[in-house]
Amino acid sequence: MAGEAQRFRRTQALLAAQMARQVLRVWRDLMNPAKVDGSWPAVRAVLMPIVQQAREQSAALARAAYMDARRAAGVPDGGFDPESPLQLAIDRLEASLDVTGPVEFKKAIAAGKNPQQAMDAAAVRMVGSTQFLALEGGRSVMNQSVAADEKATGWSRVTDSDPCAWCAMLASRGPVYKSAQTAGDPRQGGDRYHDHCACQAWPAFTLNEPFIGIAEKLYDDWLRETRGRGGKHAVNAFRRWWESEGRAAYQAPDRA
Structure with missing residues (x-):
């Protein structure tokens, strides 16, 4: 089972890395550091479905992996279905993007960084936050399924x-x-x-x-x-x- 667990972790990490590349591309290509407030709403609108889709993929991977682990352990299916992921509230996603995007950029500028350095600082924060929200999909499936499964x-x-x-x-x-x-x-x-x-x-x-x-x-x-x-x-x-x-x-x- 250890090998299956590590493969699952690597699959989730790959998903997070792929999403991070998309987030960075959008941030760097569409964000105008000279017009942060004006350009941000459109950037955020593009980022939100990227995070939501990755979260759904993470959850789907976890649901499949949970049942694979159950079968590998010799547990009969018995009609058990893995739990659904926690729902990601839109206002929570928007707030996370706002704080790690334009707010982080402005904080970096106020701290004396130049626009490119501020863009990079915000990118690091945003990647970390969006990966957390995406992987939370699969993690919540695992945690809730273990809690609900009498065989676990x-x-x-x-x-x-x-x-x-x-x-x-x-x-x-x-x-x-x-x-x-x-x-x-x-x-x-x-x-x-x-x-x-x-x-x-x-x-x-x-x-x-x-x-x-x-x-x-x-x-x-x-x-x-x-x-x-x-x-x-x-x-x-x-x-x-x-x-x-x-x-x-x-x-x-x-x-x-």
């Missing part, structure tokens, strides 16, 4: 090829079971993601699921680096280790 026992977080300290920490939990007691574990929130994050959730159907990718090694590292610490002190200790030496020592799963 939980999920694992599958990291991208170069996780940040936060994602590495969450992945170190390994399989997270529905019945698991997480009180007091600072690694709670395994279903949380951030901009520029390519992590995915993968469903589990037994109570002895293997760790996926680098998660098992991360678990050992978490125990070692946080020994004698709890709460935010454990989180900070792991983050300091990951940023100073841990990250560089790992071979990314895509290249392993």
Whole structure:
């Protein structure tokens, strides 16, 4: 199942990368930095369906992958259908584009950047935000399906090829079971993601699921680096280790 999980993550990452290229092309070709307020409404109108379509594709990929994982685990279909993705409110999409587009551009100009630098700064923010909204389609399918499926026992977080300290920490939990007691574990929130994050959730159907990718090694590292610490002190200790030496020592799963 680990191979299927990594393939699913890579497929979602490819979708996000393809959408990012479209977003960048629209931003750079249609946005007029000399007339930000005047050109932005038309740019936003072109960007919105790009994000919405990518979100729908992400959800469709997740629905298919969920059923593939179920069958691979030997679980009979039994009439189960994966959940639909969370709906993306239009005002939420518009607000996200506004904040990472013209608002970010104006902030960069006010900070002393030239128009090209401001365009680039806004592009980075916009790509991160739109990828988050697109991948949320598939992620919400996975999370809600696990919650609704009586045959599912939980999920694992599958990291991208170069996780940040936060994602590495969450992945170190390994399989997270529905019945698991997480009180007091600072690694709670395994279903949380951030901009520029390519992590995915993968469903589990037994109570002895293997760790996926680098998660098992991360678990050992978490125990070692946080020994004698709890709460935010454990989180900070792991983050300091990951940023100073841990990250560089790992071979990314895509290249392993």
